Amino acid sequence: MSGLVALPLVVMLASSIVALACLRYRRIQEAIALTGMVALVVAAGWLLAETWDGQILVLQAANWPAPFGITLVADLFASIMVMLAAIVGLTATMYSVGTIDADRERYGYYPLMNILVLGVCGAFLTGDLFNLYVWFEVLLVASFVIMALGGGRPQMEGALKYVALNLVSSVLFLSGVGLLYAATGTLNMADLSLRVAEAEADGYMTAVAMLFLTAFGIKAAMFPLFFWLPASYHTAPAPVAALFAGLLTKVGVYALIRVFTLIFTTDVGYTHTIILWLSVATMVTGVLGAVSHNDVKRILSFHIISQIGYMTLGLALFTPLALAGSIFYIGHHIIVKTNLFFVAGVIRRLGGTYELAHLGGLARSRPALAVLFFIPAFSLGGIPPLSGFFAKFVLVRAAADEREFVVLAFALGVGLLTLLSMTKIFVEAFLKPAPDGPPEPAAGAGFWHYTPIAGLAALTLVLGFAAEPFLSAATEAADQLMEPGRYITAVLGEPQ
Amino acid sequence: MALSVFALCGFAMALAAPFLPIWRFRAGGWLAASVPAASFAYFLTLVPRIGDGEVVTASWNWIPTLDIAFALRVDGLALLMALLVSGTGALVVLYSGAYLQGKPGLGRFMAYLFGFMGSMLGLVLAGDLITLFVFWELTSITSFLLISFETEKAEARKAATQALLVTGGGGLALLGGFALIGIEAGTYDIAEITAGGGVLAESSRYLPILVLVLAGAFTKSAQFPFHFWLPGAMAAPTPVSAYLHSATMVKAGVYLLARLHPALGDTTEWTVVLTAFGSVTMVLGAFIAVHQTDLKLILAYSTVAALGLLVLLLGIGTDLAVKAAMVFLLAHALYKGALFLAAGSIDHGTGTREIGALGGLARAMPITSAALAVGAISLAGFGPVLAFIGKEALIEAALHFDRAGEAAVLVAVVAGGALFAVAAGMMGRLLIGAERAPHRPHESPWEMLAGPVLLSVLSVVFALAPVLIAGDLVAPAAAAVAGEQVKVNLALWHGVNTALLLSLLSLAIAGGVLWGARRLRPVSARIADAAGPLRPGDLYYTSLLNLNRVARQQTRLLQHGYLRLYLAVTLATAVALVFTAITARGGVDLDNSYGDVAFYEATIAGVIIAGAGLAIRANDRLTAVAALGAVGFGVALVYAFFGAPDLALTQFLIETLTVLLFVLVFYRLPRLSDVSSVGTRVRDAALSIAAGALMTVLVLASITQTSDHTLTAYFAETSKPVAFGRNVVNVILVDFRSLDTLGEIIVLAVAALGVVAMLKLRREDSP
Amino acid sequence: MNSLVLRNMMRFLASLLLVASVFLLWRGHNEPGGGFAGGLMAASAFVLHALALGPAGARRALRVPPLFLIATGLGTALLAALIGVIAGDPILTGHWVTLDTPGAERLKVGTPLLFDTGVYLVVVGVVLNIILPLMEDE
Amino acid sequence: MELLLALTVGILYASGLYLLLRRSLVKVIVGLALLTNGANLLIFTAAGLVRGRPPLVEAGESVPQAPFADPVPQALILTAIVIGFGLQAFAMALAYRVYRESGSEDVDSLRTTEDPSINLPKVGTGE
Incomplete structure (x- = not known):
């Protein structure tokens, strides 16, 4: 069954190649992209089913034994992430079919989407640090192009900042890999875990760890490295913003969690304390940014940052429960945030703007949409029994366990401000009477918009009401992360 | 099974309500009311069993990973609350069907109302802290929807948001408190926690737990200084107010305190905080009520006072006090429900709620007036009503309170006096005298009268025959709160005793208040003006505004749009993190002889460095491209000389292409110009050099690492x-x-x- | 300069580069070179062509759109990656066949070479896809 | 030589970063190119230098003759060079497009979508 690990990558690569070859035919491209994403969901589901009970699937690509070749590893955490990527990919593609303009499609929108998801899945599944760099570049360059595809001035401004800051991250990452290889002579992450543990305990390894923290911190949009995110996300069309908001920063978080549970665990007292306070700062600055804005998309963008803080908080606390909280939070956030950007897109289509001041009356004219916004929004606000509540609760409990009361207070306070923002959007865009005359003629929304929204909303409900299987999976995944021995044995075989 | 069905049927109705076709018909209301009525009947059947000390439970392992169960548990306290919630629920649904008949959105309103009822029932019946919390937050959300029901009113939206934020904030604190309780007690099972006795009270986390739980309870139950959201919530349609304020949501906080009393109560902190906040809230609510002219606001502030009273009693925490609290809880639910429904009826029948504009309604609206009268008598606490028994019990409890009995008595008497004044004013203005109203008053339909009448009748019946409730209802409830059996003997007439005398004293105070109210109004207005910014309601808005200001400033500071500064901050972060790591961890090992340098090698390095330098200084495109080319080819040569022919070849080819690209792209771009100030350049240079130096150090250190x-x-x-x-x-x-x-x-x-x-x-x- | 002479010279040089590029690809497994370097060299043949005769001429000489080359190259690489899977090996596993050429060293042809050919095609397509529009963009 | 190359790496980083912080778009792009070269050279130097001796197996032999240069960093750098080239090319095209859309190559002028002084009335406070 280990060949299964490569299946998501093969599926995405194949569909992107075919879509690339059919660049001239819009409908065919859409059909291929959709088929590819459905196939990815199936592949990811299969992979998840195989790893659900804690088994770690390992594939030695090109059939060279680890640590010599490149190893693909699907532990439960990776499988969960691939599944989430598949869900976001599928829904975003569906939404795109109803939204994306012919120009973007002609210049490769769908193949790029597929490649983006390919890069994301590759990053989740690889067990090799340099290969991780490569997948990061794949997803990054695809996201660059998608971000810039609009071609107008706002998109260009956003894309430039996005590109420049992310390239700095790539350079730092690459430097880190080089320095780590120089010190250990290996690139396989399981092997690195062993070698770094044996390395001298001077400043070198910690400094290298900080390089990785900065590099991944930029991708994850942590404080004070997040500037690219609010600078760019709001310039992208709704499905792109949704895909980016749901998925991309989480790749950074994934990499942080992977590296700081598998490789850099020798100096936890130092490294994870830094992550802890950066997480708190991330939560606070992000939510304040959201409070300061009155534009639906900008509010949502800043909230991403704030919630990244929660996810890295779990890593920083570094207990099985806390990590389980992080993982569950990631899953919840990906589904909910993607959906909120979709809804924002529909709000824009119906109301002609993202500005709260010019919106209103949607609860009356579109009650179903109000419900579909209500579910993810108040899930994000942490209202039980929606998914966000359990995500927050586990982290709160973990922080209380560790007696981090200051952190706990911040986490709860930020939760309140999140609720404030969501209420603000709900009240202004939905409850408030519609202002006279929309600024632009409304575009309307149909099957391709509502289906992904309704699907994700349903998932949010399932993730909340029937949280147990997901929480227990998150716990199992966290246990695997906290005991790297299992991962290492799976990759390198039994120690001699 | 039956328990869960009857507890959760509200949610089923909530989901169905918007789609039901019955709201257009008059029968819709009473059809819908049959659902909570059925629940009420079910809970009534439990009364004898619970009275015998039995406990009815239903439980599912909801999330075993986190030890969270979905558990329902009916003991005396839960049963009392459940009866109130489902009973008033049925009456309010019936009432709303008529009150809002023909209005668009009645289905939506019913959905919210049933959702709220389901949440509230779940809250009081929860046997697990997390289950309780789930319903707790759902009551906040559903009441947000109810208060903002008339969405076109800005005031309604504002009040709804305010209520949600205040109670939601409290909810978050509560979540923290519950998490701590879970850690200390090792379980979320309420029965186990309360049976654990002093475990929590003696734990090292007791104080944070208490603070967090009280923050939740006080915000929900509108205790000072969080009382301001409650009058704001009057923007809701009248049935909502009745439901929120009589039986339910605001009592959730009190309920929680009662529920956790066995686990958290009877410590000095508990007693001091609860009695202090309860007293302040009670007096404050009563005195603000005196000054109100809007019927609903009068009732709202008197509710604040009543909630203060309940908290005060739970703070005192003796068996007497607990018993008084339970009686008063029931009494208040009955008379306040009747009053709110009657007030709605008056609004409905006359078109206003301003008592200044009304008068002499007794003739035109006899039934409503009668109910109002019973309610007002209850509010005053004098007469053959259950509230009187409650008030006597309160004074009795205060008298026997050994820590600060005198103060508690004083509070009770003073606040009681003010409330009496409120009640007297209300009755005098509304019922007696010449008929006055914006348009000709008319009596309401029977659906809207059933509620106030039934509740008033019960108020009187229970007062006259307290045996109906003493043994089976109040005693088990008090036992659940006290954590032990409590003897409950209720009677309307105890003879002439201290309590009665004190009641009479408060009557005198009421006279004083009535007499002084008009004269004192300018004074109190001036005080209010002076203290304006400190008023909790204003404090809420100023803090919201300040939050917005701070958020704006922060965002302006961080997200200013200058790419260079973004890059600079990012870079500075990297430098700081790496540098601190090196110094904090004892530096890096650089002791090494680094091999010799051949002349041609030095030359190549020189070319690269010169190229880099030239690139910095270049102010025209051609120089920049040439400099870049020099660097690229220099690097290719390094590869060539150090055993990497493939790299050299690739680098060479790539470099050629890159130069070609630069030429093709950049001849379209304008001349390079650097307009940065010297200071900026120095800053950037310092930052870059620091980063470069760190990289050099790391490269050198890497060589000493054993690879x-x-x-x-x-x-x-x-x-x-x-x-x-x-x-x-x-x-x-x-x-x-x-x-x-x-x-x-x-x-x-x-x-x-x-x-x-x-x-x-x-x-x-x-x- | 005489444009005819230049044109012929360029054509000759371009053909030479193309041949050299295939050689570079072929020997890459044993000597410095490989698909990437080969692809770059092939691309520079067409760039040279374009510099001398204009991008339109280069596109004609190329016969297929650069994008098609890219897709084909990626497809070839994927194919090379999947051949091993049919045999039950992990993706990208090398499979070799030995061609017995009389007289010479036994010739081994395998999926890594096919993979490298994919790289070659992608590189040619990419470089031309970048350079030609730039040259056309006035 | 390690010392000299380490110094060179540092200088490449420093100059690349300095250029990245300029207002001129072209300089930013040049800075990125310098940084890419710096990172590649860093990997090369940090992994250890061996003069001459490429990791090639002589015809007829079965292993390369020691000492030979470590092939692993070379393979990594090769990949990195190519990726760097792709990013560089895209960044240049992007810069060109930015210039064409905004009519300026001053990075500081590119903040029309983020200018915090453009803000609407406060919402949610009831004002």
Whole structure:
């Protein structure tokens, strides 16, 4: 069954190649992209089913034994992430079919989407640090192009900042890999875990760890490295913003969690304390940014940052429960945030703007949409029994366990401000009477918009009401992360 | 099973309500009311069993991973509350059907109302802290929806948001408190926690737990200084007010305190905080009520006072006090429900709630007036009503309170006096005298009268025959709160005793208040003006405004749009993190002899460095390209001289292409100009040099690290025999690490797509 | 300069570069070179062509759109990656066949070479896809 | 030589970063190119230098003759160079497009979508 690990990558690569070859035919491209994403969901589901009970699937690509070749590893955490990527990919593609303009499609929108998801899945599944760099570049360059595809001035401004800051991250990452290889002579992450543990305990390894923290911190949009995110996300069309908001920063978080549970665990007292306070700062600055804005998309963008803080908080606390909280939070956030950007897109289509001041009356004219916004929004606000509540609760409990009361207070306070923002959007865009005359003629929304929204909303409900299987999976995944021995044995075989 | 069905049927109705076709008909209301009525009947059947000390439970292992159960548990306290919730629920649904008949959105309103009822029932019946919390937050959300029901009113939206934020904030604190309780008690099961006795009270986390739980309870139950949201919530339609304020939501906080009393109560902190806040809230609520002219606001502030009273009683915490609290809880639910429904009826029948504009309604609206009268008598606490028994019990409890009995008595008497004044004013203005109203008053339909009448009748009946409730209802409830059996003997007439005398004293105070109210109004208005910014309601708005201001300033500071500064901060962070790591961890090892330098090598390095320097100084494009080329080719030479011909070849070819690209792209761009100030340049230079220096240090340090060459050896040994290639680098690229190469060509392909898009996309449109 | 002479010279040089590029690809497994360097060299043949005779001429000489080359190259690499899977091996596993050429060293042809050919095609397509539009963009 | 190359790496980083912080778009792009070269050279130097001796197996032999240069960093750098080239090309096209859309190559002028002084009335406070 280990060949299964490569299946998501093969599926995405194949569909992107075919879509690339059919660049001239819009409908065919859409059909291929959709088929590819459905196939990815199936592949990811299969992979998840195989790893659900804690088994770690390992594939030695090109059939060279680890640590010599490149190893693909699907532990439960990776499988969960691939599944989430598949869900976001599928829904975003569906939404795109109803939204994306012919120009973007002609210049490769769908193949790029597929490649983006390919890069994301590759990053989740690889067990090799340099290969991780490569997948990061794949997803990054695809996201660059998608971000810039609009071609107008706002998109260009956003894309430039996005590109420049992310390239700095790539350079730092690459430097880190080089320095780590120089010190250990290996690139396989399981092997690195062993070698770094044996390395001298001077400043070198910690400094290298900080390089990785900065590099991944930029991708994850942590404080004070997040500037690219609010600078760019709001310039992208709704499905792109949704895909980016749901998925991309989480790749950074994934990499942080992977590296700081598998490789850099020798100096936890130092490294994870830094992550802890950066997480708190991330939560606070992000939510304040959201409070300061009155534009639906900008509010949502800043909230991403704030919630990244929660996810890295779990890593920083570094207990099985806390990590389980992080993982569950990631899953919840990906589904909910993607959906909120979709809804924002529909709000824009119906109301002609993202500005709260010019919106209103949607609860009356579109009650179903109000419900579909209500579910993810108040899930994000942490209202039980929606998914966000359990995500927050586990982290709160973990922080209380560790007696981090200051952190706990911040986490709860930020939760309140999140609720404030969501209420603000709900009240202004939905409850408030519609202002006279929309600024632009409304575009309307149909099957391709509502289906992904309704699907994700349903998932949010399932993730909340029937949280147990997901929480227990998150716990199992966290246990695997906290005991790297299992991962290492799976990759390198039994120690001699 | 039956328990869960009857507890949760509200949610089923909530989901169905918007789609039910019954709301257009008059019968819709009473059809719907039959659902909570059925629940009420079910809970009534439990009364004897619970009275015998039995406990009815239902439980599912909801989330075993986190030890969270979905558990329902009916004991005396839960049953009392459940009866109130379902009973008033049925009456309010019936009432709303008529009150809002024909209004658009009645289905939606019913959905919210049933959702609220389900949440409230779940809250009081929860046997697990997390289950309780789930319903707790759901009551906040559903009441948000109810208060904002008339969405076109800005005031309603504002009040709803305010209520949600205040109670939601409290809810978050509560969540923290519950998490701590879970850690200390090792369970979320309420029965186990309360049976644990002093475990929590003696734990080291007691104080944080208490603070967090009280924050939740006080916000929900509108205790000072959080009382301001409650009158704001009057923007809701009247049935909502009745429901929120009589039986339910605001009592949730009190309920929680009562529920956790066995686990958290009876400590000095508990007693002091609860009695203090309860007293302040009670007096404050009563005195603000005196000054109100809007019927609903009068009732709202008197509710604040009543909630203060309940908290005060739970703070005192003696058996007497607990018993008084339970009686008063029931009494208040009955009379306040009647009053609110009657007030709605008056609003409905006359078109206003301003008592100044009303008068002499007794004739035109006799039934409503009668109910109002009973309610007012209850509010005053004098007469054959259950509230009187409650008030007597309160004074009795205060008298026997050994810590600060005198103060408690004083509070009760003073606040009681003010409330009496409120009640008297209300009755005098509304019922007696010449008929006055904006339009001709008319009596309401029977659906709207059933509630106030029934509740008033019960108020009187229970007062006259307290035996109906003492043993089966109040005693088990009090036992659940006290954590032990409590003897409950209720009677309307105890003879002339201290309590009665004190009641009479408060009557005198009421006279004083009534007499002084008009004269004192200018004074109190001036005080209010002076204390304006400190008023909790204003404090809420100023803090919201300040929050907005701070958020704006922060965002302006961080997200200003200058890419250079973003880069600078990012870079500074990296430098700071790496530098601190090195110094904090004892530096890095640099003791090493670094080999000799051949002349040609030094030359190459020199070329690279010179190229870099030139690139910095270049102010025209050609120089920049040339400088870049020098660096690139220099690096290629380094590769060539140090055993990397493939790299050299590739770098050489790439460099050529890059130069070509630069030429093709940059001849279209304007002349380079650097307009940064000297200060900026110095700052940037310092930052860059620091980063570069750190990199140099790390590279040097890397050489001293003991590295391992297993990989290299393996590749060298297998490249030819197993992978059939003599160029090890190429074999790595296309075989050992071919996955990297696959990724690499994907990157190239995407970059090519990107370049084409940037050059050609919509070029027809752009100028 | 005489444009005819230049044109012929360029054509000759371009053909030479193309041949050299295939050689570079072929020998890459044993000597410095490989698909990437080969692809770059092939691309520079067409760039040279374009510099001398204009991008349109280069596109004609190429016969297929660069994008098609990219897709084909990626497809070839994927194919090479999947051949091993049919045999039940992990993706990208090398499989070799030995061609017995009389007289010479036994010739081994395998999926890594096919993979490298994919790289070659992608690189040619990419470089041309970037350079040609730039040259056309006035 | 390690010392000299380490110094060179540092200088490449420093100059690349300095250029990245300029207002001129072209300089930013040049800075990125310098940084890419710096990172590649860093990997090369940090992994250890061996003069001459490429990791090639002589015809007829089965292993390369020791000492030979470590092939692993070379393979990594090769991949990195190519990726760097792709990004560089895209960044240049992007810069060109930015210039064409905004009519300026001053990075500081590119903040029309983020200018915090453009803000609407406060919402949610009831004002």
